[in-house]
Amino acid sequence: MTTFDLHDSGPELIPLPAGAVVLVGQEVGVGLRRQLALAALRQGLVERQLQSLSLGPTLDPEDPDHLLSLNGIAVQLACGGLTSEEIQVDLSFWRRAETAPQLVLAAAVDGENQVVHFPGVLTGKEFVDLAQGASADAAAAIPLAIDKFRGGFERLLTLALLMQPEALPRLALPKAAVTPIGSGVVNVLDWLEGRLAEALAGLGASLQPVPAAAFRNLALAIPEPDQALAVLSIPLAISNGALVCGPAAREAIERMQLLVIPSGSEIASTLLLRIIGDTPGALLPDQLTLTAQQGEHEQSITSNDSTSLDLRCPACSLSVIIRLTFADGEPLAPIPPFLLLPDQPLP
Structure with a gap:
């Protein structure tokens, strides 16, 4: 070889x-x-x-x-x-x-x-x-x-x-008898009922129904607001050359937000991942990379004179694994995977 x-x-x-x-x-x-x-x-x-x-x-x-x-x-x-x-x-x-x-x-x-x-x-x-x-x-x-x-x-x-x-036998895994979603995976549709996973709260995340967001600057960052179901916001910042989140991000000068927005009408169909500056229209720092992986499919985008970074993930049976990096630094502390199941009626 x-x-x-x-x-x-x-x-x-x-x-x-x-x-x-x-x-x-x-x-x-x-x-x-x-x-x-x-x-x-x-x-x-x-x-x-x-x-x-x-x-x-x-x-x-x-x-x-x-x-x-x-x-x-x-x-x-x-x-x-x-x-x-x-x-x-x-x-x-x-x-x-x-x-x-x-x-x-x-x-x-x-x-x-x-x-x-x-x-x-x-x-x-x-x-x-x-x-x-x-x-x-x-x-x-x-x-x-x-x-x-x-x-x-x-x-x-x-x-x-x-x-x-x-x-070589073909063996099935046992039928589900426990949680409806795998351990550590966040069910995005829980947000529509106001439930926020502990792991997200630990990252400083906040959850807003779209009507509440409509009266804030955040509404400017929501595409197709009539289709958006909820908005999860995770505070990010560059501090001492490193990417941080949570309380450390709120105290920094160069602040941003990672928005996670499920959308759809009768059923949820898309999960939008969007990074924006803390003030509308602000430039993001260059060399900020957002990566999303669903099974074997991976997509990535890097900032260069950008005011936002967007990735769209279809609703499917595979969870979305997010990775955030800045320049040559280490990835941000793990963000829990998100799962938006297809053909699932809205609460």
Whole structure:
């Protein structure tokens, strides 16, 4: 497999994990994690002269709603960032045994440099054992530490070449018997009934129904106010060159707000993430980056003479994981994931 010891990611050189694949001669869009992971998987097979090993499905293998088929074995591809410590595994496949994967392959992807590392594989039984307490009906995805995936690319090939498909059972996660939403995930529609999660309160967040916001400057920051259902505001600031939130943000000079706005008419359909200055029309500091991830789909935007940063996330069964960074600093303390379920009637 093509590997390098280091790659240049800006001012610092970051060592590549052993066995990482550097894509060669691939016409692949930058930043499309699943597409890059599939290209690396195919390249790995070619380099081992195993290109005759069947890899499917034939139609739309890049669609995250499809399992892969490797030598007749159903494989779930779970993608994350190259430096991520966790990978989100979509639980929607695990509702029924007949649709459950037999293997889960982790792919850590650097979209900018087109580098892919396969930390390892879990069998269906190993995954179900690790996901004890989770439910395919209760949560959209479960985060697993990278080091839970074992054996790298070689284990995937060993299992695919030596195991008969029927020797790898397809196991469903148990039916939900606990919370309606996975642990730590914020149900956005709770806001319509005035319920604010403790984790958000700890970040200094405040919740306002849209009619109350309509009489404040905040209303200027709400697009399509007739569709907005609620407004969550988290105070942010740059203090001593670092991004802060909560009480520390309120005491700083360069203040901002992260607004989280669910919208829709008869059903909730979209979650808007918007960063604005503390005063209407104020410029945001440059190099402020807002990232949102839903399953394998990630979108990101960085300020440059900007008065706002906007990302829109569709209502779906996958929670929205938000990351905020400033310049080369550390990400802001974790913001809990948000879940806006589709086709759910409004309270």
